[in-house]
Amino acid sequence: MNQSVKWTMVLVMLIVAALLCLGLGEQWINPFAANGQDAVILWELRWPRLFIAFTVGGLLALAGAWFQVLLGNPLAEPYVLGVAGSASVGAVTALMIYPESALLMSVGAFVGAWIGISIVMAFAHLGSGRMLLAGVVLAAFWSALLALLLALLPRSELGLAFAWMMGDLSHSDLPIPLLLLTWGLALVCGFFLSRSLDALLLGERHAEALGIEVKRLRNRLLLLASAVTAIAVTAAGTIGFVGLVIPHLMRLLFGSLHRAVLPASAIGGGILLMLADSVARTIVAPSELPVGVLTAMIGVPVFLFLLLRRS
Structure with a gap:
């Protein structure tokens, strides 16, 4: 199928998904004629x-695609x-130290994400299978x-903490412009790294033969994946498996080249979570x-x- 046709299908899916989400299970609100209480609900x-x-x-979908390349494991x-x-x-x-501080919560989430992936990367020399087991x-x-x-958390903060644990979009305090900017910057960074990611999929020796500094590339992927995971977790808590399902689905639709997989994942992950x-x-x-x-x-x-298929 022609790439332009595929991207047209993705955009149509995005529009349909947004319209479904607006009216799913509730009275339909016309965005162009909403007023009064309907306008408040809509906007x-x-x-x-x-x-x-x-x-x-x-x-989350972008982070999943990066982690799969970073660790060389499609289950990551x-x-x-x-x-x-x-x-x-x-x-x-961070919430325990500075209650109700969204900025420090983001910093704490970023530090936690970086520590988590750094520990997992310490098992890289044991192979991708054991590295994944270490992550689990x-x-x-x-x-x-x-x-x-x-x-140990005060009762007044338990509601927000439990919302993070289960994944909840109703308690997000991060500004929407910040989330949109992060999404856009992550997509741009992924676009510039796409050729290097394609080479890394073929193996480190092949990537180095093409003049790619593998260690620097892995450090960049580590930083990017940790940063976007931290922002996503701070905004919506622990939401699992979006980063697993969507990259695989986009590879089936668009092939394995990351210049198509990454933007498709950024859109597909958004549609799935909506x-x-x-x-x-x-x-x-x-x-x-x-x-x-x-x-x-x-x-x-x-x-x-995927685990059974890989076995």
């Missing part, structure tokens, strides 16, 4: 939440490797540490399900299928 509740879901989903993604968990620990630790074990450790921090959040918001209305629960229900079967 102050629905659209901001859609933007948050789109940017967070795109960032922020949640499975424990990076999202370590970022949550960093965010909750570390994810359990971060979960236990997070439970300990929650036990739809998942809309379902979570309406399926048991007026109550809400944590969006991380739905993404896990989608991602776990896909992960097991």
Whole structure:
């Protein structure tokens, strides 16, 4: 299929997904004729939440694509490797020290994500399989540490902390322009690194023969993947498997070249999380399900299928 046709399909899917999310399970609101209470619901509740879901989903998908190249393992993604968990620990630790500080929560989440992936990378010399196993074990450790921090956290902050643990877009305090800027910058960085990522997929020796400094490239990927994971976790908590499912799906649709996979993942991840959040918001209305629960229900079967296929 022609690339232009594929991209047209992606844009149509994005528009349809946004319209579905606006009206799913609730009374339809015409964006051009909304006024009064409908206008408040549309412009102050629905659209901001859609933007948050789109940017967070795109960032998680980009981070998953980078981690898969960085670790040389198609099963790698922020949640499975424990990076999202370590970022949550960093965010909750910052919350304990400086309550209600979104900036310091972001810094704490970034430091936690960087520590988590650095520990996983320490097992790189053992091979990708054992490195992935180390990430899974570390994810359990971060979960236990997070439970300990929650036990020490004041009751007034428990609601927000639990929302992070399960993944929730309704408590995001990060400005939408910041999320959109992060999404755009991550996509631009991925575009400039796409040729180097394609070479790294063929092996370190092949990449070095093409004049690529592999160590510097890995450090850049580590920094980028940790940064976008930290922003996503700070905005929406621990949302798993978006970074696993979407890159694989985009590779099936667009091939393995990263100049197509990365932008498609940034858009596809956003579409998936928008739809998942809309379902979570309406399926048991007026109550809400944590969006991380739905993404896990989608991602776990896909992960097991990929694991069996890899075996």
